[in-house]
Amino acid sequence: MMESNGKIWLNGSFVDWNQAKIHVLTHALHYATGVFEGIRCYKTVNGPAIFRLSDHMQRLIDSGRIYFMDLGYTRERLERAAIDTVKANGMQECYIRPIAYYGYGKMGVNPMPNKVSVAIAVWKWDEYLKAGSAGGGEEKGARLMISSWTRIDIRAMPMHAKATANYANSALARVEAIKAGFDEAIMLNASGHVVEASAENIFIVKNGTIVTPPTTSGALAGITRDSMLTLAKENEIPVQIRDISRDELYLADEVFLTGTAAEVKPVSEIDNRKIGSGNVGETTKRLRSIFETVVSGKDKKFSKIWLTPVN
Numbered sequence: 001m002m003e004s005n006g007k008i009w010l011n012g013s014f015v016d017w018n019q020a021k022i023h024v025l026t027h028a029l030h031y032a033t034g035v036f037e038g039i040r041c042y043k044t045v046n047g048p049a050i051f052r053l054s055d056h057m058q059r060l061i062d063s064g065r066i067y068f069m070d071l072g073y074t075r076e077r078l079e080r081a082a083i084d085t086v087k088a089n090g091m092q093e094c095y096i097r098p099i100a101y102y103g104y105g106k107m108g109v110n111p112m113p114n115k116v117s118v119a120i121a122v123w124k125w126d127e128y129l130k131a132g133s134a135g136g137g138e139e140k141g142a143r144l145m146i147s148s149w150t151r152i153d154i155r156a157m158p159m160h161a162k163a164t165a166n167y168a169n170s171a172l173a174r175v176e177a178i179k180a181g182f183d184e185a186i187m188l189n190a191s192g193h194v195v196e197a198s199a200e201n202i203f204i205v206k207n208g209t210i211v212t213p214p215t216t217s218g219a220l221a222g223i224t225r226d227s228m229l230t231l232a233k234e235n236e237i238p239v240q241i242r243d244i245s246r247d248e249l250y251l252a253d254e255v256f257l258t259g260t261a262a263e264v265k266p267v268s269e270i271d272n273r274k275i276g277s278g279n280v281g282e283t284t285k286r287l288r289s290i291f292e293t294v295v296s297g298k299d300k301k302f303s304k305i306w307l308t309p310v311n
């Protein structure tokens with residue numbers, strides 16, 4: 001259960017956590033007409049700071065735009081609301097969940113007659129995708145399987161939108177993986193190419209180059225993915241954006257996932273095949289450590305560009 005004593009920002013003002021309620025005939029509940037974000041606030045050397053806040057709020061607005069959904073707030077206003085919500089809850093570090101959705105009014109598939117609501121909640125969300133230990137102190141990454149579910153085709157849904165509707169597909173894959181004893185699922189697209197995990201982007205490392213699928217595969221244009229690509233280039237780690245086949249995963253030297261909730265997560269096994277040595281790879285470790293330096297406010301260049309102080 002989640003903690004229930006905080007405040008949630010709802011349509012411009014704060015309400016008590018337990019009072020942030022919606023009607024059962026809310027359009028988004030029935031027809032998945034919502035768009036959302038996941039953002040992290042980190043405890044940095046200069047106090048709490050939100051990672052890539054503008055980029056996340058811009059993606060929220062863009063997601064809405066794809067669905068003809070006018071959020072009714074500027075990006076700056078949404079940024080301010082996120083900062084205020086972190087402050088109102090006295091958080092040093094947390095996960096931030098903005099959501100915009102069509103509300104209660106008129107049922108039927110067409111959402112347009114309904115009002116759009118916007119909410120922002122924050123909570124503590126530490127270990128999202130557990131990485132285990134092999135015993136003997138060696139860190140183990142996650143165990144993944146290829147889902148039997150195909151990732152939503154870009155001809156069926158606009159996958160640049162981070163829409164609630166996309167997550168029924170993700171949940172099917174995630175539940176399938178968990179029931180089969182794995183930590184997470186990797187999804188392929190209708191052409192059989194690797195897309196992403198149920199809620200993270202995917203990277204492979206082969207001969208020192210990091211490779212990730214293009215967003216035209218159907219993968220979300222992840223902000224952690226973009227941060228990884230930028231930080232790899234900055235540190236002279238070669239980068240490729242291209243299609244990846246299923247068997248390339250098995251032969252990769254390293255595999256890791258990226259996402260706001262999961263951060264940088266090493267992968268040790270896919271479909272019961274060991275990836276590389278089966279331990280966390282050197283490039284993954286290096287990139288994770290660079291990422292941690294940035295989000296803890298200790299990187300001279302990127303901490304300044306990507307972190308918005310709360311106070």
Ligand SMILES: Cc1ncc(COP(=O)(O)O)c(C=O)c1O
Nearest residue numbers: 199200201220222223224259260
């Ligand atoms: C399907 C999917 N892919 C990728 C990501 C990673 O995106 P980001 O790094 O912006 O959190 C997420 C998480 O938001 C996701 O849900």
